[in-house]
Amino acid sequence: MKKQSTAIHTPYVRPDAYGSLAVPIYNNVAFEFQDAAEMADAFCNRIKAPDYARVENPTVTNLEQRVKALTGAEHVTAFNSGMAAISNTLLAVAEQGKNIVSSHHLFGNTLSLLTTTLKRYGVEARLRDLINLDAVSEAIDENTCAVFLEVITNPQMEVADLKAIADIAHEKRVPVIADSTVIPFTETNLKSLGVDIEVVSSTKYLSGGGTSLGGLVIDYGTFPDINNRVKYELLFNLGAYMTPQAAYMQTLGLETLDVRYQRQAANALWVAQKLDRVVKVNYVGLPDNPYYALAQKQFGTTAGAMLTIDLESKEACYRFLNRLQMVHRATNLFDSRTLAIHPASTIFGNFSEEQLNNMDVRQTTIRLSIGLEAKEDILADILQALGRIDN
Structure with missing residues (x-):
């Protein structure tokens, strides 16, 4: 089977x-x-x-x-x-x-x-x-x-x-x-x-x-x-x-894993492609990513549902998060919902700046876990939050 x-x-x-x-x-x-x-x-x-x-x-x-x-x-x-x-x-x-x-x-x-x-x-x-x-x-x-x-x-x-x-x-x-x-x-x-x-x-x-x-x-x-x-x-x-x-x-989740994952991975790739025109995106499913060829060889044609974007400062990251309307400000990965978090101040919040530098965890990074919503709605919420950053 x-x-x-x-x-x-x-x-x-x-x-x-x-x-x-x-x-x-x-x-x-x-x-x-x-x-x-x-x-x-x-x-x-x-x-x-x-x-x-x-x-x-x-x-x-x-x-x-x-x-x-x-x-x-x-x-x-x-x-x-x-x-x-x-x-x-x-x-x-x-x-x-x-x-x-x-x-x-x-x-x-x-x-x-x-x-x-x-x-x-x-x-x-x-x-x-x-x-x-x-x-x-x-x-x-x-x-x-x-x-x-x-x-x-x-x-x-x-x-x-x-x-x-x-x-x-x-x-x-x-x-x-x-x-x-x-x-x-x-x-x-x-x-x-x-x-x-x-x-x-x-x-x-x-x-x-x-x-x-x-x-x-x-x-x-x-x-x-x-x-x-x-x-x-x-x-x-x-x-x-x-x-x-x-x-x-x-x-129960395992029984629907394949259909959910295929949708989430496709959403993540589409969103990454669209965002790559307006902001710095890190996603191994993009052909210009330095790990693209190796990832394709090791994992096949999909690249998961996690990507990151980098903004100009920690303050810009906070403003972005605060302006999200549909995307949830939450930890966890690969929920049905799209989630956003600032890793440096949360998951890695108890590490020193020196430790963060050693780990290459930047204050300018937002991590996105892409969910099962309509891809157009995910992108629209991210773009509107980005568009308001300097307002």
């Missing part, structure tokens, strides 16, 4: 007692067993059966199975947020004395996790220019436990060569972990580019209308010990499993 069909028709692990077509919400904690032996087998993972909803729930399992079928992954584990997916994955590879090679171009909390939280536990973050392959190679040594990167950075819109980085990392037996939130996993084949594990904020494209928090760890099985630690150590010991309510909403 094609992916759109697979998203809808992946069967339950166990048939529903009532033949429900939509996955039920199993809003319960405990599960009964036929006898003591079955109970022991379930708890020790000798059979596929839920034992306790903190680590396995049929509604969540159904979502995991659908994502597994769509991606060809060996394992998929659902967490209660994108940051939980990232932190559990990095904790699965890291330990005192190890280092993680990454970039300054990361989402603010991801960078803080690497440089502050994990640092307290003796893990070094080696932040390099991942466009410079020599710098990547020089940074990896016998204590490197992972290379971590975003497939399109937020909000710098940088695209690194995943295959080239993976070749360098794998030669030294180091896994590559990629945050692929910006481009849906239904649009890519990152395994073929050498990515070992994808982490995804399913809060974004999957939930669709900004209805629920979630994260996914999509493990291609090339480093088996990582899944064992994620699934049978950290999930049990840290308790960050996705809730059945969130899994239900995100399963």
Whole structure:
């Protein structure tokens, strides 16, 4: 089956007692067993059966199975947020004395996790220019436990060569972990580019209308010990499993992901093309973008629904935001609605100017997440806000 069909028709692990077509919400904690032996087998993972909803729930399992079928992954584990997916994955590879090679171009909390939280536990973050392959190679040594990167950075819109980085990392037996939130996993084949594990904020494209928090760890099985630690150590010991309510909403979102994404990506490209005539636009789907060819090679013909524009000052950005009428002033990405935010004063608001400069997060940048509204209405609201900036 094609992916759109697979998203809808992946069967339950166990048939529903009532033949429900939509996955039920199993809003319960405990599960009964036929006898003591079955109970022991379930708890020790000798059979596929839920034992306790903190680590396995049929509604969540159904979502995991659908994502597994769509991606060809060996394992998929659902967490209660994108940051939980990232932190559990990095904790699965890291330990005192190890280092993680990454970039300054990361989402603010991801960078803080690497440089502050994990640092307290003796893990070094080696932040390099991942466009410079020599710098990547020089940074990896016998204590490197992972290379971590975003497939399109937020909000710098940088695209690194995943295959080239993976070749360098794998030669030294180091896994590559990629945050692929910006481009849906239904649009890519990152395994073929050498990515070992994808982490995804399913809060974004999957939930669709900004209805629920979630994260996914999509493990291609090339480093088996990582899944064992994620699934049978950290999930049990840290308790960050996705809730059945969130899994239900995100399963519904998964069924419509393809049609929504195609509309959002098309809207983003059209808006970027129109805005490119009047303001500085950064969108990897534009042919004159420095990462256009690489993005097309790695992600296909679509380039996601996030773009940025740069104005003349922070004050101009604030005036622009304040004059928006339909576009919402809000965080989050890939909602059904178009959203706008000033990253430097919000998502990165607790970083110093020196840190912002190191991350290439400018005070002049507005990030736009393009939604499902009529593209003409999105553009009209942005243009009217731009037109009033100097008034």
